[in-house]
Structure formats: structure tokens, C-alpha cells
Amino acid sequence: MAFEEKMEVIKSVEPFVEQFISEKMKNPEECWQPADFLPDFADPDFHDKIQILQKSIANVPDTVLVSLVGNMITEEALPSYQTFFNLLKGMNEERNVSSNGAWARWSRLWTAEENRHGDLLNKYLYLSGRVDMKVVEKSIQQLLHNGVDLQTDGDPYHGMIYTSFQERATKITHVNTGKLAYKSGDLSLAKICNTIAGEEALHEKAYKFFMGKIFESDPNGGLAAFVAMMKKKIVMPASLMDFGTEKRQYLNYVNITQKIGAYTSYDYASIIDHLVKNWGIENLLGLSDEGKKAQDFLSTLAERYYKLAERMKEPMEMELIWLNK
């Protein structure tokens, strides 16, 4: 499909973006804020509260903490995600960051919610006393400095496939990290992870809804985008963290996350499975020959990834980066 036609489809989805915003998204005034979960330094007993926090996080294993730091660094790079979104063709043709268009507004609502995720985790980890904050801060700056390459080539269909996948992946990671925190006795951290996961679930719902509308208008184009993104493989947003340095922090983060079960190759397969079913890929009608081929490819893809996940060996390289020694 020619790019102009894709732009038309994106334009036609705009009322649904509007609908999602008005029905599902909260006004910033009504949202929770990091301060709701953190000790207040103005309280006379703030010392005690910090001691309680440090005591409750004390039994969270180092590996879980490294994984959590990686999640936090990923969240902190959100200026790159808003930029990414607004650079998708057809999303912000006015080239205006305060545009009133539904897509541009969505991009701001979405990233303004994400901003609190990074803030809250960052402050909690800082107060924990277990994290080498300067090293972590360098990683955040490095990642922002390097940007993101989500391999969508500015194509809005690719962008919607990527975000549908990644928001679900992020939700899974936060849910699993919350369970690990709960198991280690840090109920506050578990609550934080679950609260964040709840918002990721909403973002996932939004992107799946928007992409679903694209499939309704342009099933062949939607399928081509889904296949293209699956062939490139979905990379985590923090993948450029070490670019330009000798560090291997990203690999460590990915390995540890896999090892502790916060986000695994099995999850990757399950997300493909879920998205294929959610968009009813196997029942799409009005397909070209290319579209039918894409449909066949996608209907067996999750199965192949499940098999790969079963065969996958334990990750080797694991260093307890980002933590105080």
C-alpha cells in the first residue's frame, strides 16, 4: 500500500484514539503520583520510614534488583519514546509538540504516565541504599544520549505493532518483578510494580485497539507490518544503552531478567500467541496472495518460538552491575 493510503488509514483511526482517550485515560489531576508511595522527608518520623523501606527491600535478591534497575532505566528514557512516536509518519503532521490532534495528544498522555514509572522506581531504588546511583545515572544518560532504534522505520503500522508488543512485555516484566518482590517480603515494592503494571496494561489495551482498527481498514497492510516486525524481532527499548562504550550492561540486564523469570523467551512466544489471537489474524478476510502468506506465517509463529524457548539454555553472562558492593 502506498504511503498516502496508510496516512489515510491513520487519519481514519483518529476518532478511535479520541474515544479511547475520553473513555479510558485519566486526567493528570486524577492520577497517582510517586509521592503517594514514598516516605515524605517533611514528616517527623521520616527516618523510621526509610529504615522500614530499607529493611523490607533487604531480602530482595541482587538479581531481582539488577532487573528492576534495568526496568527503571528503560522507563527513564521516555523522552526518546515520545520523540519516536511523533516521528511516525502521519502521527503529527503539524510538527507541533502541543498539537491538539488525537494521536499527538495520545503520545503525550502516554509518555506523561510513563514518566511517573521512572520517577517512582528511581526514588525507591535511591532510598533502598542498595544501588550505586551514580553508575545507574550514567546508564540513564548514556541511553538517552544514544536514543532508541525500535526498527520501525518511521512507519506508523510498524509503530503500532511494536508498541502493542512492548507494552504487553513491559506489563509482564513489572507483574513478575512484583511477584518476586512479594515473595522476598517487600510488599511496598510489590505494590509499586503492580500499580505500574496496571498502567502498562492500559497502554497495551490502547495500542492493540488502535492496531485492531488498522487491521479492519487495511488487513493486507496490517499483516505486512506484523510480519516485518516479527522478522526483525522486537528489541527492548533500552537496547542502545551501551552503544559507544565497552560496557555490557544491556546483555547482563537481559540475561538476569531471563534467569529470574521476570521476562523470558517463553514470554516472547506468548506475546506473539496473544497478539495473533487478539487481532483474529487467522480469520482475516479479503486478503491478497501476500496477505494469505503472511497469515500462514503468523499462525504458526508462536509455536516456533515456544519450541525455541524450550531449547534455550540458561544465560551465561551475569554480573551484578548497578549495585553497591
Ligand SMILES: [Fe+2]
Ligand atoms: Fe512504563
Ligand SMILES: [Fe+2]
Ligand atoms: Fe507503558
